Amino acid sequence: MKSGKYLRMLGLPLLFGSHRTKEILHVNPTIIPFREEANEVSVFIYDYNGESLTEHHSGSVEDCLDFKTSNHISWINIDGLRKSDVEKVSNHYGIHPLLMEDILSINQRPKMDEVEGVLFCLLNMLYFNDLKKTVEAEQVSIVLGNDFVISFQEDSRRDVFDPVRTKLKLPKSIVRQRSADYLLYAMLDVIVDNYFVVMEKVSEQIEILEEEVIRRSNTRSLARINQLRKELIILKRNITPVRDLVNAIIRSESDLLEERTTKYFKDVYDHIVQAYDLCENYRDVIMSMQDLYINNVNLKMNEVMKVMAIVTCVLAPATVIGGIFGMNFDVIPYAHHKWGFYFAVGAMFFIPLWMLWIFKKRGWF
Template sequence: MIRKSINNKIGKPTRRYLRYLGLNILFGTDRTKEILHVNPTLPPKREEAGEVRVFVFDYDASQLEEHEFNAVEACLQFRHSNRISWINVDGLRKADVEMVCNKFEVHPLLVEDILSIGHRPKMDEVEGVLFCLLNMLYFNDLEGTVEQEQISIVLGKDFVISFQEDASRDVFNPLRDKLRLANSKIRQRSADYLCYSMLDLIVDNYFLVMEKLGERIEELEEQVIRNSNSRALARISALRKEQIVLKRNIAPVRDLLGGIIRSESDLLDDRTTKYFKDVYDHIMQAYDLSENYRDIMINMQDLYINNVNLKMNEVMKVMAIVTCLMAPATVIGGIFGMNFDRIPYLHNDYGFFIAVGLMILIPFYMLWVFNKRGWF
């Protein structure tokens, strides 16, 4: 409770630096709970969006109508527009989602998936529509974390409906720019090509996130090599958590695209299948790269442990040498410090200097022997 109240009072830039002041903050478990707290058997407790925006692109090869609405009722008129309609709903409210899905005859099971939280990426074909659910990924440079936003894509006859959680960002701006061009390929094709273009942009953005994460891993590797301390271990732990988020989102998309490629739905044109295969190749490459990141993180943790052990061995080595060098002085001092009446050189005028000389010369001789044998 104390930590939550502190985090609420201070800003993000401040937290960025405060987290390095103490190990209890550095090794916090809040991110772990956020990643692992997923239970699909519980009803979703989704907060209603404060703002809902609806963007509609209604187009064919010769015409394009672009609209923006603040209420979902306005987009229902495009159900039978005799052109291809892309309806993008930013911000989810249960009543709005149910209204749109009822108008476009989307099955109630798919409505539950759209309103779900933390759902595994999937693909379904239900009653004449093709449904895709996956996450868009973003990299938060301030926090150094991988953020995800669930998006649901409904492909029907001459329409595509997309539902997004966040009304402030997405990865579809290049797609909107292409739709505004009269001679673009997407304007000449059917709705399944629009669905392909959306999936392609989402998957391509995975590589941008992985590139940012790869830069952090490269910096961390240099830090571990230079100085393997508790701070480096904390960063290794943090990056491994982000690696879990990355892999959890990338791996299921392979099955999603594989299901689309194997589908025999009438909504998918045979000419578009090769494009979905291209996206499948990209997601396989992203999955292989995520596996490489995982191997690098494991090797980095082993490197940290080896460096810590090497540092400990160096400390023990120095302590052992110091102990050996002090041994002759201890022995000589112990012998001449015995309480006997007759000890050699006890009453000699040069006895003290002889003892001190031996205490100095013998350690120097030992250092020469150690160096000759290559012990240090």
């Protein structure tokens, strides 16, 4: 049987997560990514002002085109991406082709752009997979225009925007009273707040692993340390650029952003800086945990070597005495004495016991 089959039987590739390393590190932005077309597209439209809210749900992007001139603020959330649908919406709402390309891309670095009268934000929503104990990312693109916000999501099964939807249904909520830029703030705010939820899950895994490393350090503990370090790479890769994204919005002089909304984006900036600091703290804890694992392994090795050294020292007198009386000479003292055997065996027991007493007195074990 080949070695690869043995590895599959032992589950070592799953243990050390080499496939996860490939997912994290093998990213080349110069290669045109291949994106599978979504089988289904769901379009959720919230058309609102301070007095009214109208909700629409459709399976075609054509139903959202008329809301450009609704004289209300419109949030168009498109779940599931198809190139033809993105092009149709982009052409109708004046979204530049470069931004269209970013929407259809994958593994993009979070960023903010302001092109031809629209403000574009690209970042990732993070989730924690409780089954696989991994951090998952979903790219979301948000376009802010004149009285409209369009969001493009990859996965139609989940998002983090439920708090925003709840606020929209409240007639006296601030979201309903403000312009579209406040809606953009609310969406960025819930995305950043969800980062803390994911980081709390990762923190729980770190605490469990720390107790495991302290109690018993084994190969599985090292594999878990390696896995958590990879998940922290995912967190840092997605959190760090968002800080620059929010900072760019704060410094922007776009007419789409009201001055009174700036303080809200500053609050998001404070949160993302805090998330970044926590991510750095988690990284330090993981590195310390790895050092702790190495120290525990070395300590165990030292204990083993100490026991083996003691056993070797204890058996040395018996080996020497047996070697002396086993020499092939005609005349050996006490070799033919009737008590010679008992003298030799007694010395073999007495000398090791005396050595153990000396070792114990000096605190060697």
